[in-house]
Amino acid sequence: MSQLDTLAAQIPQELRVKLMQHFGIAKEYEKNVETISITYYCLMYIANEALKHQKDKQFVSNVLDYLEATKRNNPNDDIIKSMTTGQTTIEELVTILVGETNEAEDDEYKNAEQLRSLMRKHYTVGGLTDVLSVFGPVKEDFLTLGKIAKSRAVAIFRDLKAGAGTGVPPAKPPEKQSPMKITPPSEIPSPVSHGHGASSSNAPFDTIARAQKLCRYAASALEHEDISTAVQNCEEVLELLRPYNNN
Known part of the structure; x- marks a missing residue:
């Protein structure tokens, strides 16, 4: 059993559902010395969450020992430093x-x-x-x-x-829904001017870009029926653009 497996077995019961996923990610990236820093920060998150919930001081101490050992064993890792x-x-x-x-x-x-x-x-x-x-x-x-x-x-x-991917029809076919497409921050498209009205041309470039991004997030949230997030994003768009609306 690896040290991470030992730590995972010690996690307080109340936090198992919340944090086991992060142990899994940590273990996956521990396999390669070049990505050990990802493991390091996953364990830092786990320690922070356990401290936040004031759970099992010995568990937290063991995680901190792991972090110290990882830092000591990788003195030239700039990502950890x-x-x-x-x-x-x-x-x-x-x-x-x-x-x-x-x-x-x-x-x-x-x-x-x-x-x-x-x-x-x-x-x-x-x-x-x-x-x-x-x-x-x-x-x-x-x-x-x-x-x-x-x-x-x-x-x-x-x-x-429900049987997806097996060639066996699900017992209850899910509603047809387009897969979620997520726009990473680095791939957000630049705003395009369509020349409609004078008010839009008065808005700064970065304001229009921000508004477009929020609209995309609102659309993504609606794909998963997350009304609260969609409304929040739309309200932010209105706040951004209202000062430039001359109509």
């Missing part, structure tokens, strides 16, 4: 994974193994956006990405339970 570099690295990884899930979602027919792989990748995106909280408040873009990824992972899990 610098929290700023760590945050940038995980944000970039999330963006890459989102691109991969979008590409996989484009395949209309997926077998069960492909669906399981896609589900795990969505769960990883969701878990890593949680981990970003160790660096401070998580950027809104990544909060949204994480929320959508978790929702999509649950949807795929239900599809698999």
Whole structure:
């Protein structure tokens, strides 16, 4: 049994559902010395959550010992040494994974193994956006990405339970719904001017870009019937654009 397996077995019962996913991500990235930093920050998140809930001081102490040992054994790892570099690295990884899930979602027919792989990748995106909280408040873009990824992972899990990808029709066919497409922050399109009205031309470039991004997030939220998030995004769009509405 690896040290991570030992730690996972010690996790307080009340936190198992919340944190076992993050142990799984940590273990996956521990396999490669070049990605041990991802494991490091996953364990930091786990320790923070356990401390926040004041659960099992011995468990927290053991996780902190693991972190110290990892740092000591990787003295030249710049990602571990610098929290700023760590945050940038995980944000970039999330963006890459989102691109991969979008590409996989484009395949209309997926077998069960492909669906399981896609589900795990969505769960990883969701878990890593949680981990970003160790660096401070998580950027809104990544909060949204994480929320959508978790929702999509649950949807795929239900599809698999219903027989998707096996060639056997589900007992109750799910409602036809287009797969979720997520727009990573680095892939948000630039605003395009259509020349309609003078008021739109008065809005700054970055304001229009921000409004477009929020509209896309609102649409994504509605795909999963997340009305609260959609309303919040739409209200932010109105707040952004109202000062430039001369009509």
